Amino acid sequence: xxxxxxxxxxxAEIEAPFTAGDTLLHAAQHAGVDGILAECGxxxxxxxxxxxxxxxxxxxxxxxxxQETDMLTFAIEPTPHSRLxxxxxxxxxxxxxxxxxxxxxx
Amino acid sequence: MQLAIIGAGQxxxxxxxxxxxxxxxxxxxxxxxxxxxxxxxxxxxKTPIENSLSPERNQLLPPQVLTDPRITWINMPxxxxxxxxxxxxxxxxxxxxxHLVIATGTRAIRPSIxxxxxxxLQVMRTWTDRLKLAAATHxxxxxxxxxxxxxxxxxxxxxxxxxxxxRILARGPRALPxxxxxxxxxxxxxxxASVLTHCSVEGFEASTQTLQTNQGSIPTDCIIATVGSTPxxxxxxxxxxxxxxxxxxxxxxxxxxxxxxxxxxxxxHHHPSLDRTVRIESISEAxxxxxxxxxxxxxxxxxxxxxxxxxxxxxxxxxxxxxLANRDDEAEILTxxxxxxxxxxxxxxxxxxxxxxxxxxxxxxxxxLFERGDIRLQAVRKVGSVMAVLQSxxx
Numbered sequence: 001x002x003x004x005x006x007x008x009x010x011x012a013e014i015e016a017p018f019t020a021g022d023t024l025l026h027a028a029q030h031a032g033v034d035g036i037l038a039e040c041g042x043x044x045x046x047x048x049x050x051x052x053x054x055x056x057x058x059x060x061x062x063x064x065x066x067q068e069t070d071m072l073t074f075a076i077e078p079t080p081h082s083r084l085x086x087x088x089x090x091x092x093x094x095x096x097x098x099x100x101x102x103x104x105x106x
Numbered sequence: 107m108q109l110a111i112i113g114a115g116q117x118x119x120x121x122x123x124x125x126x127x128x129x130x131x132x133x134x135x136x137x138x139x140x141x142x143x144x145x146x147x148x149x150x151x152k153t154p155i156e157n158s159l160s161p162e163r164n165q166l167l168p169p170q171v172l173t174d175p176r177i178t179w180i181n182m183p184x185x186x187x188x189x190x191x192x193x194x195x196x197x198x199x200x201x202x203x204x205h206l207v208i209a210t211g212t213r214a215i216r217p218s219i220x221x222x223x224x225x226x227l228q229v230m231r232t233w234t235d236r237l238k239l240a241a242a243t244h245x246x247x248x249x250x251x252x253x254x255x256x257x258x259x260x261x262x263x264x265x266x267x268x269x270x271x272x273r274i275l276a277r278g279p280r281a282l283p284x285x286x287x288x289x290x291x292x293x294x295x296x297x298x299a300s301v302l303t304h305c306s307v308e309g310f311e312a313s314t315q316t317l318q319t320n321q322g323s324i325p326t327d328c329i330i331a332t333v334g335s336t337p338x339x340x341x342x343x344x345x346x347x348x349x350x351x352x353x354x355x356x357x358x359x360x361x362x363x364x365x366x367x368x369x370x371x372x373x374x375h376h377h378p379s380l381d382r383t384v385r386i387e388s389i390s391e392a393x394x395x396x397x398x399x400x401x402x403x404x405x406x407x408x409x410x411x412x413x414x415x416x417x418x419x420x421x422x423x424x425x426x427x428x429x430l431a432n433r434d435d436e437a438e439i440l441t442x443x444x445x446x447x448x449x450x451x452x453x454x455x456x457x458x459x460x461x462x463x464x465x466x467x468x469x470x471x472x473x474x475l476f477e478r479g480d481i482r483l484q485a486v487r488k489v490g491s492v493m494a495v496l497q498s499x500x501x
Contacts, residue, residue, distance in 0.1 A: 022163075032168030039393055041116075041146040041166075045417040045426055047470065067424060070466035074474070 002095030004028075006051075009035040009103050018090045024099065025049050025085035035101040042086035044068055048105040049085040050075035054098035061088060061097075076104045107132030108202070109403070110194050112184050112341065113209035114138035116147065116392035117370025119166040121207065124400030126171050133176055135203070137196055139183030142233050143172065148389065150236045151260040152419040155243055161233055187341050189363045207399065208353060208361075208368040210338035212387060217252065217331055220309035221318075228330040230261060239330065246270060246328035250317050251299065252307055253333035254281035256418040256425075261330060262299035263421035272299040273324060277306055286437030288449045289425065289461040296423045335387065337372045352385040357409035359399040367402075369395040379413045379476060380430055380458075390415045413476040415469075428472035429459035440486065441465075450486060457481040460492055471496040 001017040004027050008014060016031035028036050028051075037048035044067055053061060058081070064072065068087045072078050082102075090097075109125075109132055111118050118136065125134065138144070144166040149159055171177070182196040192203040214229035228239045243249060243265055251258040254276035262272045274281060274297070281301045282290035294301050308318045316323040339348035347353060347361050353368040355375045360367050370392040374385035394412035401408045416427040431437075431451035435458050440448040448468045451459040460472035460481075471493040475481045478499075485495050 026163060029165065029168055032170045040389055040417065041148050041164075043148055043152070043417060043419060044466075045424075067464070067466050071470065073467060074470040 002090075002092055004090065004094065004097045004099055006031065006033045007098070007100045008033055009101055018094075020090060020092045022090050023086055024051065024083070024088035024090060027090060028085055028099075028101075033101060035103075035105070036085060037105045038086060040086075044071055044084060044087055047071045047074045047084060050078070050102035050105055051083055051085045051088075052079055052100040052102065053081045053083055053088075054100070055081050057094075057097055060093065076102060076106065107204045107403075108192075109134045109205050109207065110137065110192075110201075110203040111135070111207045111209055112137045112187070112194070113211055113338075113370070113372075114140065114144045114179075115209065115211045115370065116166065116389055117211070117396045118207070118209035119144045120393045120396035121209065121369060121400050122177065123167060123171055124397060125403060126174055126176070128400060128404040130176065130404060132204075133178070135178045135180060135201065137180050137182065137184045137194070139181075140232060140234075141181040145233060147231075150233070151230050151257055151264060154264050154266075155240050159236065184341060189342075189345050189347065189366045192365055204365070205403075206366045208342060208366065208372060209370050209396075210341065210372050212335035212337050212371045214331065214335050215333050217307075217333055219252075219307060219329070221312060222310035222329060226329065228328065230257060230330070230332070231335065242328050243270075248315075248325040249273070249328045249330065250275060250324055250326040251330045251332050253277075253331060254301060254303075255284060255332060255334065256282070256416075256420075258330075258332040259293055259297055259299070259420045260418055261332065262297055263419075263423075266298035266421060271325075273326075274299045274301045275305040275307065275319065275324075276301060276303045279303055283433065285425070285427070285461055286431075286449045286451060288437055288439050289447070289463065292442075292447050292463050293420060293423060293425065297420065335371075337385065339372060342366070342368075354383075355395075357398075358402050358407055359395055359410070360402075367399055369399050375410060377414065377430075378409075378411055384430070386414050386430065388414060388416050413473060415473055424464055424466070426462045426466060426469035427459055428462075428469050429457070429476055431459035435459070440468075440492070441490065448492070450483065452483045455483050457483055457486065468492045475499070 003017045006014045016027040018027040040046040145161045146164040187194045214231040249272045251274045258274045317326040337352040342348035352374040355373045371387045376383045418425045435451045435453045446464040449461040462469040
């Protein structure tokens with residue numbers, strides 16, 4: 001099974017298996033990754049599932065929608081590689097993706 | 107401490123997660139009357155009906171919380187409780203607790219329609235409701251939604267199909283009375299459903315598959331009631347701690363009885379940001395009340411201070427509301443173009459809510475400003491955007 005490697009706010013590393021079509025949020029929640037609130041449950045409405053994708057994966061993941069980009073401006077200290085985990089759909093090719101969970105969601 | 111949590115929805119699960127995270131020194135017993143592993147509710151109405159959902163893929167709690175040894179899960183509804191002794195009875199088991207948390211939420215109102223068997227009336231509140239609706243709409247060509255709130259418009263979008271006619275029947279003069287007429291117009295214009303106003307349902311005629319209304323017969327092979335919900339207060343009513351509009355709690359989610367607290371959609375309390383006492387049905391209310399109670403139970407009490415917010419996905423349209431307006435508050439369109447619209451609700455020069463369709467930055471900016479306090483109407487009018495007000499306040 002492919003997996004994503006999450007690094008939580010305390011720098012703990014968690015391997016999260018996924019099935020193609022899962023969101024990054026789903027993979028994180030299922031693996032019990034700390035530091036992701038996802039208050040709206042994955043509806044792109046709260047900006048509390050902020051994660052930062054490893055820059056080496058640039059171009060291999062679908063770009064954010066305008067809605068997500070808007071919401072990301074309200075994440076705490078967003079970077080050019082910031083995403084909302086609820087909006088990233090995983091494919092098999094994303095096996096091994098490294099994801100840093102934002103230090104704070106508020 | 108022996109803690110009983112009655113209910114396993116959003117509020118209960120946020121409380122559980124926060125208690126686990128805060129190393130709660132006690133034992134938690136959760137009474138989950140639905141008997142299904144706790145799941146996310148928003149996707150039930152917001153996801154296209156042909157997309158299959160599964161409770162496993164929509165779990166509210168991570169596996170390590172579900173299996174935490176400090177938590178006992180009882181998949182049974184509670185029959186009775188006694189606040190004075192802390193006794194909770196479910197089936198033929200009775201246990202004593204030091205503290206009881208009522209997180210029983212709400213249930214869909216099921217209007218009685220002459221000629222229609224109750225089992226043929228669809229509602230949307232639970233996982234079971236979603237499965238029933240998927241089956242009932244599989245071949246449905248004429249769907250009638252009775253009631254014209256957010257739920258009706260979300261379901262209309264989720265049921266949208268080229269071979270299916272969808273009608274929303276509003277009893278009053280207009281649909282979506284929770285929003286301004288301006289926001290409602292936008293959403294009606296973009297909805298797959300046609301909306302009938304001043305429409306009251308008189309009965310259902312099974313032989314002709316028609317809904318009888320004051321405006322004539324409407325072909326209907328699936329009827330969904332979206333007339334709202336009612337709080338599940340029955341466990342506390344006999345003890346004088348609840349009425350038909352919920353359980354009143356203080357700023358720490360405590361009822362007048364020292365052994366009983368209530369959180370989520372079932373409770374009603376004073377909202378400092380609104381300066382009134384209301385019961386609110388929303389994810390933010392569930393999370394915020396649960397967080398307040400968790401802090402209190404962990405010995406770090408902090409009064410409720412959050413600002414309510416809401417969202418509704420209706421197909422490609424995303425409505426987000428920061429704050430909560432009174433129905434008679436003024437409304438004015440701040441900005442509108444082909445793709446987005448922002449409406450300000452206000453009273454006496456103060457903004458009470460910002461209704462944003464496909465305008466997330468305005469919604470989020472309003473939330474941030476409300477969290478700090480007041481938003482003056484003049485300040486937003488002057489610069490033409492809530493975001494600009496936020497940015498100028500930061501600099």
